[in-house]
Amino acid sequence: MNKFGLDHPPCTVTADYAIKLLRPTPTDRQVKLVGRVVESTEDRAIVEGELIAHDKVCATCSGTFVAVKPGHSAYHRW
Secondary structure (H helix, E strand, C coil): CHHHHHCCCCCEEEEEEEEEEECCCCCCCCCCEEEEEEEEEEEEEEEEEEEEEECCCEEEEEEEEEECCCCCCCCCCC
C-alpha cells in the first residue's frame, strides 16, 4: 500500500495458495504466525509465511493475491 500511495488495501482475490506441513503443531502454548510480502507489483502481492510453535517451524505457506477492479465478479463480494 505504501509503495503505491494507497490509503487502504485494494480488493483482492487469491490466485494461488499453498501450505506445506512440516510437523505436528502443538497447541499447549501460543503459536506464532509470521507473514511477509516477498514481491509486490501494482496489482498483485506474493506473500510467504511460517507457523511456529515451541520455537520450531511447523508449517510454511505462500500465496499470490491479485487486486481486482469494479466489474470483476469477485469485487467486494464478501
